[in-house]
Amino acid sequence: MIQxxxxxxxxxxxxIFSTLIVFNLLAWARGLTISGSLxxxxxxxxxxxxxxxxxxxxxxxxxxxxxxxxxxxxHGIALITGLGLTLLLTYAIIPGGYSLQSSRIVISxxxxxxxxxxxxxxxxxxxxxxxxxxxxxxxxxxxxxSCRSFKAECTRNGMSQGVLYATIEEPSGESLPxxxxxxxxxxxxxxxxxxxAGQIDAIILRxxxxxxxxxxxxxxxxxxFSGVPTYTLELFHEVYWRKIPLYxxxxxxxxxxxxxxxxxxxxxxxxxxxxxxxxxxxxxxxAPLYPxxxxxxxxxxxxxxxxxxxxxxxxxxxFELIKFRTMRADAxxxxxxxxxxxxxxxxxxxxxxxxxxxxxxxWNVLVGEMSLIGPRAEWTRLVEEYEINIPCYHFRHLIKxxxxxxxxxxxxxxxxxxDTLRKLEYDLYYIRYFSFVLDASIxxxxxxxxxxxxxx
Numbered sequence: 001m002i003q004x005x006x007x008x009x010x011x012x013x014x015x016i017f018s019t020l021i022v023f024n025l026l027a028w029a030r031g032l033t034i035s036g037s038l039x040x041x042x043x044x045x046x047x048x049x050x051x052x053x054x055x056x057x058x059x060x061x062x063x064x065x066x067x068x069x070x071x072x073x074x075h076g077i078a079l080i081t082g083l084g085l086t087l088l089l090t091y092a093i094i095p096g097g098y099s100l101q102s103s104r105i106v107i108s109x110x111x112x113x114x115x116x117x118x119x120x121x122x123x124x125x126x127x128x129x130x131x132x133x134x135x136x137x138x139x140x141x142x143x144x145x146s147c148r149s150f151k152a153e154c155t156r157n158g159m160s161q162g163v164l165y166a167t168i169e170e171p172s173g174e175s176l177p178x179x180x181x182x183x184x185x186x187x188x189x190x191x192x193x194x195x196x197a198g199q200i201d202a203i204i205l206r207x208x209x210x211x212x213x214x215x216x217x218x219x220x221x222x223x224x225f226s227g228v229p230t231y232t233l234e235l236f237h238e239v240y241w242r243k244i245p246l247y248x249x250x251x252x253x254x255x256x257x258x259x260x261x262x263x264x265x266x267x268x269x270x271x272x273x274x275x276x277x278x279x280x281x282x283x284x285x286x287a288p289l290y291p292x293x294x295x296x297x298x299x300x301x302x303x304x305x306x307x308x309x310x311x312x313x314x315x316x317x318x319f320e321l322i323k324f325r326t327m328r329a330d331a332x333x334x335x336x337x338x339x340x341x342x343x344x345x346x347x348x349x350x351x352x353x354x355x356x357x358x359x360x361x362x363w364n365v366l367v368g369e370m371s372l373i374g375p376r377a378e379w380t381r382l383v384e385e386y387e388i389n390i391p392c393y394h395f396r397h398l399i400k401x402x403x404x405x406x407x408x409x410x411x412x413x414x415x416x417x418x419d420t421l422r423k424l425e426y427d428l429y430y431i432r433y434f435s436f437v438l439d440a441s442i443x444x445x446x447x448x449x450x451x452x453x454x455x456x
Contacts, residue, residue, distance in 0.1 A: 008060040011122070012051060018117050019047040023110045032102050042099045046086045046107070050114065053078030056441040059122070062129065063240060065158060066122040074448045075122075076115050081444065083111035130160060137199055141166045141189050142206025142233065150204065150233065157241055161201055166192045189216055193223070203230040207248070242410070243425035244432060249392045267434065275372050279365040286359050293324055293356060300347045303329030306360060311377040314400045319369040321377055324357040335382055336415035355450045361403050373439050374402030375427040389417055396427045399434075406430035406438070409445035 023043055027033045057074040058064045065071060086107055090100050100107060138154070138161050140147045151163045166189040193200065203220060205212075212220070220230045237245045294305045307325040310318050326348025327341075337344070344352065351357040364370040370377060375396045378386070386393045407426035411419070430438065 007062040007125075011054075011060050011125070014121055015051055015054065015118055016047050018114060019043060019050055019110070022113050022117065023106065026106045026110050026113070027103070030103055030106055032099075032106065039099055045089060046082065046100075046111070049082035049085050050079060050111070050118075053082045053444070054118070056437065056444055058441075066119070066126045070448065072119060073452060074444060075119055077447050077451070078444055079111050079115050079118070081447075083108060086111070134160065135199060136161045136201050137164045137196055138162070139164045139166055139189070139192055139196070139200050139203045140206070141204070142208075146206045146233070153237075153241075159240075164192055164196065164200075190219060193219065200228050202236070203228065204233055204236050205230060206233050237425075238429065238433075242406075242429055242433075244428040246392075246421060246425055246428075249395070249428065251392065270436075271371060271439075272368070275365050278372055279362045282359065282362045283366070286356075286362075289356070289359075293351070296347045297325055297345075297351075300345050301328060307357075310380050311401065312380055312383045312397060313369055313377065314397060316394065316397050318380055319364065321364055321370075322360045324351055324360060326351050326357050335379060337413065338415075358403055365403065369400070371400040371402045372404070373442050374400050374405050375430070376405060376408060376423070377401035386417070386420055390421060390424065393420075393424060395431065396424060398431055404442060404446040406442055409442055409449060 020038075020040070020043055023046065024033065024038055027039055033039060054060065054075065057071070057078050059066065059071075059075060059078070066075075086100075087104060090098060090107065091104075094101070138150075138159075140150050140163055142150075144165065147163065147165045154161070154163055189203075200223075203223065211217075224230050231239065234245055234248045237243055297303070297305050304325055307323045307327070308320050311321040313319045326345065327343045328345060331343035334343075348357070361370060365372055378401075383393075405427065406429060407423040410426050411423050413419075
């Protein structure tokens with residue numbers, strides 16, 4: 001927690017300072033300022049938009065891999081979005097006399113220059129953190145089997161810290177995970193804390209009905225206030241990976257939480273208004289492409305232009321989803337798209353890569369069957385199977401399905417029960433922690449996926 005605040009303050013200050021320097025240097029080069037004078041107050045707007053965009057893509061989170069291709073592309077998109085909003089507000093909203101109105105070139109070049117600059121010092125920070133994390137650990141206390149699962153999840157999520165296994169009670173004789181075999185089976189939590197003092201990033205406790213021994217409880221409290229947090233395993237999933245672990249979900253779980261998006265009318269109404277606005281804008285903006293897309297689909301195999309399929313919506317109400325058809329008209333009904341699927345036409349492959357096949361779903365949004373953001377709308381045939389095999393799968397139908405969503409931007413295309421389980425964890429997180437800030441983050445991540453053609 002303390003590390004996270006330090007990272008936010010440090011990088012935030014660097015971003016604001018960089019904005020101040022870059023804008024003033026380019027303004028001076030364009031002859032818009034005299035020597036010795038600085039533009040200050042007018043830069044509050046671009047600095048705010050820059051910091052907001054970076055915040056939405058987790059650019060101030062110490063756990064974010066800021067050298068990954070995905071993050072670098074999201075970072076560029078966030079700053080280009082900030083550039084667009086700055087130009088819009090500067091020239092269409094703010095009245096005359098605002099000093100930045102003197103040059104669009106200065107605004108544009110400043111934001112574009114800030115992309116490599118802000119990525120540069122994040123890369124240096126990431127390099128130092130990578131070296132540091134090679135000697136850092138998560139200390140896990142629970143059963144050996146739950147520790148194995150936790151370590152596998154850390155690997156899937158690219159965590160660089162090692163995982164140490166600790167016992168709180170007397171060891172039961174169960175074998176330890178192979179990766180932690182160097183730690184004696186009898187190593188207690190306090191022993192490991194002493195052995196690795198200063199190297200523990202977090203302590204994770206598997207939920208149990210047993211109370212902690214007083215000595216351990218007091219030690220964890222002391223460490224928490226000194227900057228080494230203790231999490232339950234459920235809370236660790238939510239804080240680090242922003243998903244709900246399914247082992248904690250049961251039929252009464254829904255009634256223990258707030259779920260503002262499902263229960264508060266104000267959230268639902270505001271979300272509906274934004275859906276209508278953006279659906280109308282999207283349908284109009286893409287309208288010039290419709291004749292060309294329709295002609296390309298028809299000429300490819302003389303089949304129907306649109307694909308229609310019954311999907312499950314809010315409160316399990318079925319509806320007919322429409323998309324531009326991307327598969328052969330005579331394709332088999334296998335429910336998942338395979339890698340290099342020969343059912344996908346040449347035109348369909350391009351439509352899927354650009355995500356243009358999704359555009360007709362804006363009509364589903366406009367008429368209220370879908371939302372722009374929410375869990376993926378699944379085929380009724382698959383939902384019937386999932387509800388038999390996955391307890392509490394129906395919770396995802398508390399809200400309208402979306403064209404994009406938290407699961408879609410965090411987990412690759414899935415085919416099967418196991419992938420559906422993983423995606424459900426992200427869907428439940430979105431339902432539980434919905435906010436318009438989270439929606440904005442999903443939008444930026446979706447743009448990155450569209451531009452780089454990920455998925456099937």
